[in-house]
Each structure stands twice: as structure tokens, then as C-alpha cells.
Amino acid sequence: MQAPLFDPDKPRDRLLAAAARLFRRQGYAATTVREIGAEVGILSGSLFHHVRSKEEMLFAVMERVIAAMLADLRAELSRAEGGEARLRALIAVELTYLHGPAADATAVLFHEWRALSADRQAVLLDGRGAYFALWDQVLAEAGGAMDPAVLRQFLHGALAWTSFWYRPGGALDLDGLTAQALALVQGAALPLR
Amino acid sequence: MQAPLFDPDKPRDRLLAAAARLFRRQGYAATTVREIGAEVGILSGSLFHHVRSKEEMLFAVMERVIAAMLADLRAELSRAEGGEARLRALIAVELTYLHGPAADATAVLFHEWRALSADRQAVLLDGRGAYFALWDQVLAEAGGAMDPAVLRQFLHGALAWTSFWYRPGGALDLDGLTAQALALVQGAALPLR
DNA sequence: AAGACAACCAAGCGCTTGCTTGGGGTGTCG
């Protein structure tokens, strides 16, 4: 994890952080620009001094997460040696984003994708593609019997879903959760038949 | 799978089926009652002859899926003999609902939960609880090393996420997908360390 | 034949939505 996604000193960033928080809690469509304004202490009209439209906020939030996740995953993978370490890096980066300081923005990226217009989805597709290409590479290296693409979808789904039930600070910390996910994919979930 | 969730002969059921379709495609908040009316060929006002409010449609859709899934899972489990068969039943029922005739309603249940008011969420909690109690029971019987609650969340997340990428009719059919999920949870994803 | 009922239309109500406009206060820098 490098620099935080949003700089509290920049008004526009404070706005985006607030938008991410509300988009996550209520969903994009159910969140009004008046609520976002209130969250940072300005009126809804003043909000458009920093941003061209409501959707631009959604786009900006997603754009930043994608770029940051991709950079972080690349850094972690270049540092990791051995198949298990690389696999752990995959999971750790995803879970760190989902439950660390960037939790709101990451949850929005994963769960509000369809709220974004098709044009803007297309702009972000390159970044998403590069990110998952790294996944496929690591999973293929691991050389399991399962189709890497299917395994990637299963794993990504299982991790993305944690944002609905897992809360850090409980009995299970982030490292523990990472270990559990690693165990799942390494085949330690249930005893072999 | 017993009787279909919605009876095409009943106008109210046709409405609910259309609502489920649109809620799934666009999300609950982003769907208007005018669109739902148009989907069945009536005006938006006439819609309220069958239903008290827009949210009642969401509730009705979810209620039916929960009841049907619970009944089907109970039936399948009572028919299954042995740990692996019971495990497969868990996965098969979930995937059948997610990608069979009830796909729209099931996706809505899984992905639009927070759009439902807290009061109505509470009404449905019993059914959800009973359903997942069966999961925990089967997973505990399987006797793996992983915490059954965490494993349940991982598995449920991985399966629920299939509604974003899996489409029946391709190279991988539903039985194949079920087998892959079973393999994941049985530890055949990657070779052991 | 008459009544009852379900199903729908046409019109529109009150309210909220995303966004625009015009203007004013505050600080920085030449």
C-alpha cells in the first residue's frame, strides 16, 4: 500500500472519498448529490464546481482504485518469490484493498460496475484486464488441475463477497482471513475424499 | 426444481417476473415503475392495481426465491446419501437457481438485499437463516480443517459471483460448473504444497 | 338482465432528481 487514494487536503478528493462512502453504503443510484454535498459540508450545487457530473465521481473513484491496485499488485509480485508467496500476494492485495483504507472505493468498484455507462466502462477495461492478467499468470504458474479462468472467477468472487460479511477488528484479522483464502485455493478446505 | 416461481397465467406473477428481470439488469433503484409496466404492456398506474408499492415487488420476488430454495434444498438433502452427495446438493441447488429459470429472481435476492427496507429484511431473515443452517450442517459433517462459517461465506460468495460471468449454453454446462465448485471446496483446485 | 369483479387507461399530483445560473467572500501574488 502506497499513498492513500484520496488526499484530505484537496477538496475534490474529499468529495470523492465521501461519494465512495455513500455509494458503498446505499448504492450509486440510491445516493443523491445532495447527500454527497452534505457529507462534506457544502450544498449540492457547489459540488459541481469540482466535478462535471455525478457519474464522473463514480468513474473517478473506480479509476483510482484500479490504477492503485494494479501498481500494488505488480510491486508485491515482483517482491514475492515462489508460487505460494505469489499466490498469497494476489489474495493479500485484494483483501487489503477491500478492508483497508480504500475499502469504500474498492467495494464500489466491485459492486457498482453496471452503474457506470458503457462508454466509461470501456475506458476502465484495460486496467481491469491487466490486473486479471496477472491473476491468470500466477494461477497458471501454480499449475492446478482446475481451469485457471474458472478458478480465478471463483476466488475473486469469494474475496469480493467478504465485503458483505467480514469486518476487521473481530476475532479473525486480515492476515488470518488471507490465510483462510489461501488454504481454500490450496485445497485445505475439506479433507480429501 | 419444482413448480416455476411465477405463473404466466397470473397477471401479478407476470409483473413480478418482469420486475425481477429489470431489477437484475439495472438494479432496483435504477428501475422505474414505468419500465416495469412497459415490460408487461400496461401503464405505470395500472401496475398498482396488482401491487401496493414498488418495494412490495422486490419483497415478493425475494420471498418466493427464499421459500423455493429452502424447500428444494431440503428435498435434495433428504435424497442425498453420503457427505459428497450432500455437498454436491448444496452447490447444485444454488447454481440451479442462479442460472436456471429462476435466475433473475435469485440474482435479485443476492445482489439487491440492501435495497429492501430494514423491516422487510427482518421478515425474510428466518428463511435465510434456515437455508444457511442447512449449509453449516452439511459443511460441518464434511469435517474439514477450515472454520465452517468462513468456508460457507467463501463458497456462497464464489457461487453468487457466477451470476456476473457464467452463462449457461457455453462450453461449460451447469453440471460441469457444479463439479468445478465441488472440486474447489474438496481441495482439488491446486496441487498440495 | 343485472350486478360484481378484475384489469386497465388517462391524467396528473406532490415531490425529488441532477444540474445550472449569477453572484460574493477570501486569500495570494504582482
Added chain:
DNA sequence: CGACACCCCAAGCAAGCGCTTGGTTGTCTT
């Protein structure tokens, strides 16, 4: 001191929202 961004408010617009109203059809029952 004046100029110039920057940031924000006050007010409001057009469009769309969920939902209500009063009334018209066609079908079925008695």
C-alpha cells in the same frame, strides 16, 4: 492596491419519480 483564482451559497429549472384518482372496459355469475 488591484487582479485573479478558488471555493462556495442562494435560488431555481426542467425532467422524472412513485403513486393516486376517477372512470371505462370485458368477463363471469346469478
